[in-house]
Amino acid sequence: MFREFLDPKFFLRELEEVNRKVVKGAEILLSIPDADVEPTPKELVHEEDKLRLFHYLSTGEPRCPVPVLICYALVNRQYMMDLQSDRSLIRNLLGEGLDIYIIDWGYPDHGDRYLTLEDYIDVYLNDCVDLVRERSGQERINLLGVCQGGTFSVIYAALYPEKIRNLVTMVTPIDFHVTDGLLNVWSRHMNVDKMVDTMGIIPGEFMNVGFLMLKPFQLMVDKYVGLMDNLDDPATVANFVRMEKWIFDSPAQAGEAYRKFIKDLYQENKLVKGELDIGGRRVDLRRITMPLLNIYATEDHLVPPASSIPLNDLVGSEDKTLYGFPGGHIGIYVSSRSQKELAPMVSGWLMERCPGARQGGRARGRKAASPGARKTSGGKADSRAGKERRGDEKGPEGPAAT
Amino acid sequence: MVEEEEMAERDESLGGWAEAWERWRELQAEAFRSWMEAWGSTLSGAYPGWKGVGSEKGEGAGTGSKAAALFREWGEHARELMSRFGVPAAGLGPDTFLRAFHAAEVYGGLYSLWMEMWEDYRRALGQEGGLDLEAVHALLDKWAERYRELVDKVFVPALPEPLQWVAELYSGEIPLLAGGLAAHFWAPWVEFARSMSQRGFNLERPTPETALKVYEEWRKAYEESYGRLLRMPAMGYYREAMEKYSKAMDSLNEFGIVLAEFYATLQGAGTRGLEKLLERMASLRGEEDEGLMSFRDFYRLWWQTNEDIYVELFRTEEFSRLLGQLVDKGMEFRSAFQAYVEEVSKELPFPNRSEMDHLYRTLDRLRREVRTLKRDLQELKGAAAGKGGEG
Numbered sequence: 008m009f010r011e012f013l014d015p016k017f018f019l020r021e022l023e024e025v026n027r028k029v030v031k032g033a034e035i036l037l038s039i040p041d042a043d044v045e046p047t048p049k050e051l052v053h054e055e056d057k058l059r060l061f062h063y064l065s066t067g068e069p070r071c072p073v074p075v076l077i078c079y080a081l082v083n084r085q086y087m088m089d090l091q092s093d094r095s096l097i098r099n100l101l102g103e104g105l106d107i108y109i110i111d112w113g114y115p116d117h118g119d120r121y122l123t124l125e126d127y128i129d130v131y132l133n134d135c136v137d138l139v140r141e142r143s144g145q146e147r148i149n150l151l152g153v154c155q156g157g158t159f160s161v162i163y164a165a166l167y168p169e170k171i172r173n174l175v176t177m178v179t180p181i182d183f184h185v186t187d188g189l190l191n192v193w194s195r196h197m198n199v200d201k202m203v204d205t206m207g208i209i210p211g212e213f214m215n216v217g218f219l220m221l222k223p224f225q226l227m228v229d230k231y232v233g234l235m236d237n238l239d240d241p242a243t244v245a246n247f248v249r250m251e252k253w254i255f256d257s258p259a260q261a262g263e264a265y266r267k268f269i270k271d272l273y274q275e276n277k278l279v280k281g282e283l284d285i286g287g288r289r290v291d292l293r294r295i296t297m298p299l300l301n302i303y304a305t306e307d308h309l310v311p312p313a314s315s316i317p318l319n320d321l322v323g324s325e326d327k328t329l330y331g332f333p334g335g336h337i338g339i340y341v342s343s344r345s346q347k348e349l350a351p352m353v354s355g356w357l358m359e360r361c362p363g364a365r366q367g368g369r370a371r372g373r374k375a376a377s378p379g380a381r382k383t384s385g386g387k388a389d390s391r392a393g394k395e396r397r398g399d400e401k402g403p404e405g406p407a408a409t
Numbered sequence: 410m411v412e413e414e415e416m417a418e419r420d421e422s423l424g425g426w427a428e429a430w431e432r433w434r435e436l437q438a439e440a441f442r443s444w445m446e447a448w449g450s451t452l453s454g455a456y457p458g459w460k461g462v463g464s465e466k467g468e469g470a471g472t473g474s475k476a477a478a479l480f481r482e483w484g485e486h487a488r489e490l491m492s493r494f495g496v497p498a499a500g501l502g503p504d505t506f507l508r509a510f511h512a513a514e515v516y517g518g519l520y521s522l523w524m525e526m527w528e529d530y531r532r533a534l535g536q537e538g539g540l541d542l543e544a545v546h547a548l549l550d551k552w553a554e555r556y557r558e559l560v561d562k563v564f565v566p567a568l569p570e571p572l573q574w575v576a577e578l579y580s581g582e583i584p585l586l587a588g589g590l591a592a593h594f595w596a597p598w599v600e601f602a603r604s605m606s607q608r609g610f611n612l613e614r615p616t617p618e619t620a621l622k623v624y625e626e627w628r629k630a631y632e633e634s635y636g637r638l639l640r641m642p643a644m645g646y647y648r649e650a651m652e653k654y655s656k657a658m659d660s661l662n663e664f665g666i667v668l669a670e671f672y673a674t675l676q677g678a679g680t681r682g683l684e685k686l687l688e689r690m691a692s693l694r695g696e697e698d699e700g701l702m703s704f705r706d707f708y709r710l711w712w713q714t715n716e717d718i719y720v721e722l723f724r725t726e727e728f729s730r731l732l733g734q735l736v737d738k739g740m741e742f743r744s745a746f747q748a749y750v751e752e753v754s755k756e757l758p759f760p761n762r763s764e765m766d767h768l769y770r771t772l773d774r775l776r777r778e779v780r781t782l783k784r785d786l787q788e789l790k791g792a793a794a795g796k797g798g799e800g
């Protein structure tokens with residue numbers, strides 16, 4: 008029996024509350040400005056075809072002379088990491104004294120259908136790494152890869168280990184034959200050749216349908232019902248609108264690169280098997296000998312932890328850390344817990360491995376790794392960190408992959 | 410008695426017109442009744458639920474013959490009636506009337522033939538144990554023979570002798586062949602309809618399982634009929650466009666079949682979600698608060714229950730395969746339709762996708778060449794600078 012039927016006062020109170028929120032919400036939505044994102048100042052330092060490389064402007068001298076290059080995924084946009092000033096991993100990392108560059112892959116169109124995975128890794132990413140090395144005067148730089156960008160970074164680090172000082176991966180798929188993730192299961196039956204041959208580039212909208220199907224009721228129904236609960240709060244509505252913009256701001260995928268990514272990785276799992284070939288060279292993960300920080304999200308529905316965790320067992324690094332962040336694929340960047348914990352953890356880990364690092368910033372005096380991290384050396388990666396904290400704050404989730 | 414005498418006297422004075430009028434009236438009544446019977450039989454044959462005139466007699470067959478007989482009867486009576494008008498003017502009268510109606514009789518004969526054919530055909534379709542194509546062919550043979558007789562009798566004499574073979578040709582072999590082809594074409598659909606009726610397919614409450622079976626059988630019928638037609642090679646000036654159009658339509662149908670299966674699968678999950686929701690609500694009733702919940706609680710229970718059910722479905726190998734098929738068929742349609750659009754728009758003053766792709770391919774190759782040349786140039790410059798330094 009519904010309480011509303013037995014308790015008319017309760018029903019009327021609920022009704023009144025909903026009405027108030029709708030009216031107030033309508034007022035807020037009518038007056039809200041465009042969803043402004045990427046608030047942290049940055050300068051354009053390099054352009055190549057549709058790629059743009061930005062350097063974030065810092066108010067002071069970085070504490071670590073070794074810059075961090077962030078390699079984001081081709082899916083969705085890199086400003087997830089700088090969504091708004093109070094939810095910005097970038098801003099927090101800058102505050103910790105890091106010097107940061109970020110790649111914006113742009114929006115591929117039909118003219119980019121023949122771009123290959125080799126173009127992205129051997130040309131675009133490599134050019135960016137070289138440029139950052141040149142600008143910073145550092146022989147080796149820090150590379151931070153996110154999701155698919157993490158896979159790119161891992162491949163790059165295996166191919167060009169001499170250019171990378173430290174490798175940080177965030178929610179990065181490595182083992183594609185896990186059964187926890189729906190994307191992993193679905194992709195096995197996709198005729199990717201026909202998709203690419205037919206469409207040329209894979210539209211972002213097409214990808215989004217797949218992402219929305221991962222949690223159909225949560226992402227297509229409850230998310231909007233949940234907004235109703237907070238419709239009278241301008242800040243919440245503005246945050247929601249920003250997130251909504253990011254979720255559906257989905258670039259297309261360059262056809263040939265997509266073909267190889269799906270076939271060689273999702274379908275044949277060649278990276279884990281040591282069979283991936285990029286530009287005629289075999290990608291051997293054991294060539295990754297630099298320090299590795301592998302961060303996964305314990306509640307990730309896009310890249311399940313089981314897909315990320317094996318990296319630590321596959322690389323040749325002696326110094327490797329596995330960190331399970333309690334949250335989802337997107338919450339890892341925008342949750343309030345992330346703002347407090349993730350940037351200090353990442354910067355602390357990097358500072359520890361930064362030659363010539365100065366004390367200072369918010370991380371002064373901190374231990375490098377937060378309690379969530381487990382340092383592993385040589386042997387098996389320790390994933391207890393994530394499991395112990397599973398069920399904590401998840402943060403807002405969206406359908407899109409990063 | 411006086412009245413009868415008066416009537417006889419009046420009839421005499423009218424030259425038999427009164428009697429003729431009475432017979433005319435009776436004939437009209439009979440004609441009306443016969444037509445109603447004929448139509449009633451026709452309708453009751455086409456629509457079993459129809460309870461028109463004559464249907465209670467179970468006279469579904471012979472409609473065409475009855476109609477023809479009625480037509481003939483009416484014609485004869487009209488001729489007889491005409492003979493009572495006295496001496497006709499030259500060229501007019503019963504003979505003229507007869508000649509005029511003779512032409513109509515030709516059409517009446519054709520009409521009867523078609524109607525009989527349809528009734529035989531309908532009986533063959535209605536037989537138990539499936540459609541017997543041989544029986545249909547036997548019917549066609551019989552019908553063709555009668556058709557030939559009719560043509561020989563009516564049309565052939567009307568043609569000059571050198572052209573009489575044309576009428577003979579079209580009275581025998583060709584209609585027979587066409588009829589056989591049509592029978593083959595419709596046979597899968599007859600089987601489909603029969604299967605649906607035997608299954609007792611209930612449109613009021615279709616379940617995903619029954620829907621899937623329907624789609625499966627529909628697909629079989631399609632494959633054996635329209636599918637073959639659309640895959641038939643086209644010819645002539647519009648051959649390319651027609652073939653591409655046919656291919657696009659065929660692939661659209663293929664896509665529609667998989668899409669229907671996809672939706673039926675989703676609907677099945679929805680049904681299971683509803684059942685699970687009811688189970689959960691029933692289990693809540695046993696708890697301390699006697700199952701009291703707010704709308705909000707119910708909503709939460711609703712979406713979370715459904716989410717679990719759908720994700721469970723999505724995890725299955727079967728769904729994954731179905732999703733793959735759906736995308737695959739969607740791509741086939743898109744590709745085929747794109748080819749058709751390009752074919753029919755090639756004279757328009759803008760480049761099509763294939764032409765642009767060719768251009769993109771060239772551009773991509775040039776971009777790579779430029780990149781390689783730049784790198785080589787830099788290396789050469791470096792080498793030259795090194796040599797200069799050494800010198």
